[in-house]
Amino acid sequence: MSAFTSRRRAVLAALSVLAALLLAVPAGAAACGESAPPQIKSAAVSPSSLPWEGGTIVLTAEVESDCGLEVYAEVNTSGGLQWSFQLLPTEETVNDELQAFRGEIGAPANYDEQPFTYELTIRALDSTEGSSEQFAGATEVAGAPQFDEAPYVSNAAVTPSSLGTEGGWVTISADVSDNRSVNYVFANIMLPDETLKEVPLEPVSSSHFVGHYKAPPNYGTAAAKYAVTVYGEDDIGQQRSESAGTFSVTGRLGPLSLEIERTGSIGNVTVGRTATRAITVHNSSPTKWLKASLAVAGSPWFALRNSTAGKIEFSIGPGTSRRFWLDVTPTTVGPATGSLTLTRADGAQPPIARNLSVKGIPPAS
Numbered sequence: 001m002s003a004f005t006s007r008r009r010a011v012l013a014a015l016s017v018l019a020a021l022l023l024a025v026p027a028g029a030a031a032c033g034e035s036a037p038p039q040i041k042s043a044a045v046s047p048s049s050l051p052w053e054g055g056t057i058v059l060t061a062e063v064e065s066d067c068g069l070e071v072y073a074e075v076n077t078s079g080g081l082q083w084s085f086q087l088l089p090t091e092e093t094v095n096d097e098l099q100a101f102r103g104e105i106g107a108p109a110n111y112d113e114q115p116f117t118y119e120l121t122i123r124a125l126d127s128t129e130g131s132s133e134q135f136a137g138a139t140e141v142a143g144a145p146q147f148d149e150a151p152y153v154s155n156a157a158v159t160p161s162s163l164g165t166e167g168g169w170v171t172i173s174a175d176v177s178d179n180r181s182v183n184y185v186f187a188n189i190m191l192p193d194e195t196l197k198e199v200p201l202e203p204v205s206s207s208h209f210v211g212h213y214k215a216p217p218n219y220g221t222a223a224a225k226y227a228v229t230v231y232g233e234d235d236i237g238q239q240r241s242e243s244a245g246t247f248s249v250t251g252r253l254g255p256l257s258l259e260i261e262r263t264g265s266i267g268n269v270t271v272g273r274t275a276t277r278a279i280t281v282h283n284s285s286p287t288k289w290l291k292a293s294l295a296v297a298g299s300p301w302f303a304l305r306n307s308t309a310g311k312i313e314f315s316i317g318p319g320t321s322r323r324f325w326l327d328v329t330p331t332t333v334g335p336a337t338g339s340l341t342l343t344r345a346d347g348a349q350p351p352i353a354r355n356l357s358v359k360g361i362p363p364a365s
Contacts, residue, residue: 040122043135073085150234151178156172156243158171255290258354260279268359277325279326283318283320
């Protein structure tokens, strides 16, 4: 009986020691080995963009774990660079299961024209080798501004500087160059009514540009003035300009005006063939009917259609135009000249005369 009692007491003592040992083990240590991997509750990167001069990128995260915890940031750049660094817990949460972490990196200046991007990912590791990761965000460092100057514009000019009352063509030219490339060259013409007319200039060499503009007839008594400015534009839209000066269209001495289609210089015409030009007479008077005559003189090759002895008499209403026809028929090979004259019947306006010229050429063989 005493032997059994002794064995029972020994068993009870052993159980008591085991219970004491189990109670001495912290509850967290027993749970840690069975815990889930760390949980990343949040992750963020700021700012999302930086100027080309660079700056500081800040990474923050909140991670929950019931075991020992280490948190890292993995960096991947658009330039192919990769590295990682450890985030440290903030002092406020270092002893809590949900801990806040923070880290930062310095982004240097980006001297390339293209943006440079930093992508950051959070990786959390606990003491049981559990892990989790989460993309935190990206920061883009802007590209450096392009070092470029606006195009250089020089020798801008417009010719001729004066046109007759019938108007006509002027030529606009300039030299334009750029250290990158010239994208577009044009002229802005300030019209007499103060509106702008854009005229493209085309390259005739690597740096010389030319364009043309046809000024309309001037039916007023004062000269019509036009101001011309030439602009050069490079491939990123930078512009520079230079004044080309002005040109004018002479005013009328009176209300009657005369215009010959494509001027009175007819050019080459085959012998026996007829070239025709339209003649327009305009009366700019707002109220008065006028009597006038149109006459041709010089070579018989020039003839006014429906004229009598080379002359047509007519009346023209206020603010209206009348059209006549000039036929030119060379009879021999060689040049010929003549004139066309508009005369007001009452003599209140000086006659308007225009020179005529043509060259007869042989028929093609």
